Amino acid sequence: MAKEMAMLHDVSRCTGCRACMVACKQWKNLPAENTPFDGEYQSHKSLSSKTYNLVKMNERVEDGKFHWDMIKVQCMHCENPACMKGCPEDAISKTDSGAVVINQDKCVGCGYCAINCPFDVPKIDAETRKSTKCNLCVDRIENGMVPSCAQTCTASAINFGTKEEMSALAQERLTAVKASFPNAQLYGVDKNGVGGTHMTYILADKPAVYGLPDDPKTSDAMNLWKDIIRPLGKVAGVAAIVGCAGAYTLSKVIAKKHKEHKENGKGGDSHVD
Amino acid sequence: MLIDKKYVPRHEKSFIVCHWLNAFSFLMLFLTALPLYADTFRFLYDIFGAHTLQILHRVFAVVFIATPLIGMLIARKGFGTLAKEVLSFDKDDMVFMQKFPPELIGVHPSGMPKQTFYNGGEKMNISLQAIIWLLLVVSGLVIWFGNGLISKETLAWMIPLHSIAAGIGFAAAIGHIYLAASVNPDSMRGMQEGNIDARYASAHHGKWIDELIAKGEITREEVDKAIGINQEKPNKKIG
Numbered sequence: 001m002a003k004e005m006a007m008l009h010d011v012s013r014c015t016g017c018r019a020c021m022v023a024c025k026q027w028k029n030l031p032a033e034n035t036p037f038d039g040e041y042q043s044h045k046s047l048s049s050k051t052y053n054l055v056k057m058n059e060r061v062e063d064g065k066f067h068w069d070m071i072k073v074q075c076m077h078c079e080n081p082a083c084m085k086g087c088p089e090d091a092i093s094k095t096d097s098g099a100v101v102i103n104q105d106k107c108v109g110c111g112y113c114a115i116n117c118p119f120d121v122p123k124i125d126a127e128t129r130k131s132t133k134c135n136l137c138v139d140r141i142e143n144g145m146v147p148s149c150a151q152t153c154t155a156s157a158i159n160f161g162t163k164e165e166m167s168a169l170a171q172e173r174l175t176a177v178k179a180s181f182p183n184a185q186l187y188g189v190d191k192n193g194v195g196g197t198h199m200t201y202i203l204a205d206k207p208a209v210y211g212l213p214d215d216p217k218t219s220d221a222m223n224l225w226k227d228i229i230r231p232l233g234k235v236a237g238v239a240a241i242v243g244c245a246g247a248y249t250l251s252k253v254i255a256k257k258h259k260e261h262k263e264n265g266k267g268g269d270s271h272v273d
Numbered sequence: 274m275l276i277d278k279k280y281v282p283r284h285e286k287s288f289i290v291c292h293w294l295n296a297f298s299f300l301m302l303f304l305t306a307l308p309l310y311a312d313t314f315r316f317l318y319d320i321f322g323a324h325t326l327q328i329l330h331r332v333f334a335v336v337f338i339a340t341p342l343i344g345m346l347i348a349r350k351g352f353g354t355l356a357k358e359v360l361s362f363d364k365d366d367m368v369f370m371q372k373f374p375p376e377l378i379g380v381h382p383s384g385m386p387k388q389t390f391y392n393g394g395e396k397m398n399i400s401l402q403a404i405i406w407l408l409l410v411v412s413g414l415v416i417w418f419g420n421g422l423i424s425k426e427t428l429a430w431m432i433p434l435h436s437i438a439a440g441i442g443f444a445a446a447i448g449h450i451y452l453a454a455s456v457n458p459d460s461m462r463g464m465q466e467g468n469i470d471a472r473y474a475s476a477h478h479g480k481w482i483d484e485l486i487a488k489g490e491i492t493r494e495e496v497d498k499a500i501g502i503n504q505e506k507p508n509k510k511i512g
Contacts, residue, residue, distance in 0.1 A: 082429075086429070086432070088309045088310070089309075089312075089315075108308075108309070108318055108323035108327075109323055109324060109327070110309055110323070110327065111420075112432065114420065115416065115420055115425075115428050115429065115432070116425070116428075116429050117425075118425050120421075120425075129323065129324045217425075217426065219425070219426055219429035219430070221426075221429040221430040221432060221433050222429060222432070222433075224433050225432050225433035225436060229433050229436050229437055229440070230310060230311070230436065232440070233310065233436060233437070233439075233440035234310075234311055236440050236441070236443075236444050237440065237443055237444065237447075239444070240443070240444035240447040240448060241447055243448075244447055244448065244450075244451035244455075247377045247378050247451065248451065248455050250378040250379075251377075251378045251379030251380075251455070251456070252379075254378060254379050254380060255379055
């Protein structure tokens with residue numbers, strides 16, 4: 001069994017060079033996307049079916065001080081993936097290493113994973129009509145390599161290793177980062193509403209600053225839908241058809257008996273009180 | 274005045290069109306979504322392509338949403354009657370609901386109180402269909418357009434809600450079709466020609482016939498005559 005792995009992005013070390021974005025596109029053979037210039041360094045507004053990994057470069061002024069909040073966003077590879085729970089075709093699965101992967105052959109592009117993901121990660125490709133997202137370079141990590149983004153990071157901001165190694169590194173780095181950023185905190189390392197994630201962060205500030213939900217959650221709605229409503233719905237549909245067929249048969253039998261009754265001269269009507 | 278001295282006018286043409294558009298769009302919506310709901314029907318995706326069915330689902334959704342909205346303009350009388358009848362659910366309707374079940378297997382209960390334009394069961398079905406329509410439309414539109422506009426948690430709950438409404442709607446539709454086609458085949462004419470046999474109307478909607486006579490739209494004599502004609506040639510149906 002493969003070891004449980006994790007990625008750790010230390011935002012305090014990120015220089016926003018975007019080499020990880022390029023490395024991702026290269027390994028995944030994804031085309032470049034033309035993005036408009038909006039007066040800031042931000043390139044793509046959000047993840048897309050052609051961009052699985054994005055460095056956000058949000059400009060913020062607080063108390064007259066300029067902040068540049070940089071963060072690498074991608075699939076969080078949740079312990080309890082809401083996308084997997086929401087997929088009606090069982091096209092999404094989690095590997096032993098913790099990577100959440102989409103089987104393109106099974107995917108029908110319904111978009112339920114996109115609806116359910118608390119991080120708004122999966123994107124349906126307009127041409128292939130399939131759901132797309134980062135798969136933690138599952139092909140690389142299961143052959144002893146590190147994901148292409150982690151491989152290329154020049155500032156050692158992206159780390160990759162076993163879950164235990166990354167947790168230990170996160171705790172160690174947090175102490176150091178707190179000296180410069182008192183609000184610094186870990187994200188996804190410990191259990192949370194999605195059971196913890198395999199993409200983890202050392203954030204220099206509150207999650208909301210980076211556009212991350214404070215309490216991401218795998219909705220109970222999907223458990224209810226998949227485990228109760230779908231099976232019950234099938235039973236109800238079949239029961240309605242069988243019930244009507246049964247009632248129809250019974251009505252014919254009663255009609256036949258009634259006819260025999262009449263022919264025997266006993267008369268009467270098929271009325272009940 | 275009876276049509277052909279035998280049939281009581283019941284539904285206007287535009288209302289009939291709305292009924293069948295609603296029925297057809299619901300059926301198509303159900304079929305185009307079925308592979309998402311049950312793996313048994315995955316072959317539909319394989320044959321037609323998932324994307325085609327997903328687009329068709331949205332096309333029929335527009336028909337399903339628009340039908341009653343346009344219907345309220347072009348079939349005012351029919352929809353007015355629907356609303357009036359549902360809001361006047363009374364004691365006789367309750368008695369109908371209690372005595373009705375044997376009818377499902379072709380046994381006609383005695384002592385059934387006279388019913389109005391719609392009987393107690395039909396009133397229940399109309400209310401149920403209206404609630405299901407609203408649930409399907411609201412949850413469906415939220416799933417279609419809501420991503421990014423409303424909270425993820427609310428969005429996620431729309432999927433089970435949409436499925437429950439579709440499931441109940443389907444079961445109710447099967448019951449409705451069975452009752453119309455097998456138990457009361459005479460009622461089918463109402464949604465085809467727009468009129469029903471006077472004999473059937475008197476037996477199943479006595480209070481409505483009384484109303485029509487009171488209003489002077491038909492006369493007691495012509496109804497009696499119509500029923501008399503029918504009695505000379507007995508209906509093969511029991512009861």
